[in-house]
Amino acid sequence: MRGISLPTVNWATALYGFLRECEMSSLPKEILDCGAGGDDPPLLIFKRAGYITYGLDICDESLMQSRKYCDRMDIDLGIFKGDMRFLPFRAESFSFVYSYNAIYFLTKSDVAQAMREIERVLRPEGLCFVNFMSVDDPDEGEFSDSSFARNILGNIKFSKHEDDEADLYFDNFTIQRKEKRTVEMLQHDDVITQAYIDYIARKR
Ligand SMILES: C[S@@+](CC[C@H](N)C(=O)[O-])C[C@H]1O[C@@H](n2cnc3c(N)ncnc32)[C@H](O)[C@@H]1O
Numbered sequence: 402m403r404g405i406s407l408p409t410v411n412w413a414t415a416l417y418g419f420l421r422e423c424e425m426s427s428l429p430k431e432i433l434d435c436g437a438g439g440d441d442p443p444l445l446i447f448k449r450a451g452y453i454t455y456g457l458d459i460c461d462e463s464l465m466q467s468r469k470y471c472d473r474m475d476i477d478l479g480i481f482k483g484d485m486r487f488l489p490f491r492a493e494s495f496s497f498v499y500s501y502n503a504i505y506f507l508t509k510s511d512v513a514q515a516m517r518e519i520e521r522v523l524r525p526e527g528l529c530f531v532n533f534m535s536v537d538d539p540d541e542g543e544f545s546d547s548s549f550a551r552n553i554l555g556n557i558k559f560s561k562h563e564d565d566e567a568d569l570y571f572d573n574f575t576i577q578r579k580e581k582r583t584v585e586m587l588q589h590d591d592v593i594t595q596a597y598i599d600y601i602a603r604k605r
Contacts, residue, residue, distance in 0.1 A: 413443040413501055415582065415599050419530040420446055422577060422601050426528060428496035431455070435485035435519065436503025437478070438463025440470055443501055444478040452497075457483030460549040486511050488518040495522050498529045505534035505559045506550045512560055516570035523604045528577070531570075533562040535581060535596035562598060574602035 423432070430452040434444050437456025444454045456478055458464050467480045483489055485500060486507070498519050504512055512533075519529050534540075543558050544550045551557065564581065578601040585594050 412441075413446065415532060415580075415597075416443050416446055416499065416501055416530065418578070419497075419499060419528070419601055420450060422528055423447075423452075423497050424450070426496065426526070428524060428527060429453075430497075431495055432497040432499070433457075433488075433490070433495045433522065434480075435488070435498065435500040435515065436506075437480045438467040440466040442467045442470060442478055442480065444480070445474075445476070447497075448476060448478055454479050455495075456480040457485065457488070459484050459553055462549075485515045485518060488522050490522045492521050493524045493527075496524055496527050498523055498527070500531050502532065504531055505561065506556060507554055507560060508556045509560050511554065511556075513570065520570075520573060520604060525604055527604050528601060529574070529604070530599070530601050531567075532582075532597045532599045533567045534559050535598050536561045536563055537581075537583070537596040539594055539596075564598065567598060567600065571600065571602045574604050577601045577603055 432447045432452045432454055434456035436458060437444055438458030438460060442456065444456050448454050458480060464480065464482055471478055504515055507515060523529060538561060540559060544556065580599045582599055583594060583596045585592055
């Protein structure tokens with residue numbers, strides 16, 4: 402490694418593109434992550450770039466993982482328990498909101514509800530990033546009986562979107578960037594494929 406300090410969040414590369422868009426905005430540097438928990442929370446990218454960070458997650462295990470991470474790193478990312486379908490914030494509170502690798506755990510009608518909430522809490526001219534799972538993603542597995550997705554969200558498997566299907570959530574936005582992304586990764590000696598459709602959009 403050369404002499405620069407990079408965030409440790411390596412897999413969330415799409416969010417670096419979002420950070421670049423946020424950096425071009427003149428709005429206050431405050432950001433909300435919907436589905437923010439887990440053992441390597443991507444909010445770190447924004448914290449390191451000087452943003453005031455807030456995150457919410459519905460699952461106790463994910464919250465425990467992010468708490469341990471923050472303790473270990475001695476940082477506060479502002480992650481708390483909450484549900485992206487019912488964001489506990491006033492309208493137009495945030496300049497920037499994102500949901501990374503999270504919204505597709507919800508049922509299709511709840512995806513629409515969460516997108517309405519993201520729109521509500523964003524300021525005019527605020528930016529959002531959301532990645533949806535594409536119908537081209539081969540994962541058709543059902544969630545286990547003990548999963549939070551089944552028990553808390555009432556979903557059976559990942560919700561997927563056709564190429565242009567998610568455009569409808571962005572009626573009151575200008576879509577700045579839309580990218581279909583296919584990822585191949587080696588996992589336990591198997592190559593697995595994932596397919597997403599990423600949006601960066603500006604609220605009108
Ligand atoms: C695959 S993890 C991704 C976590 C993190 N965004 C990351 O990229 O490392 C998905 C997360 O979304 C959270 N999640 C799912 N539905 C949610 C909801 N309705 N409200 C808040 N969080 C939710 C899950 O609990 C889980 O921690």
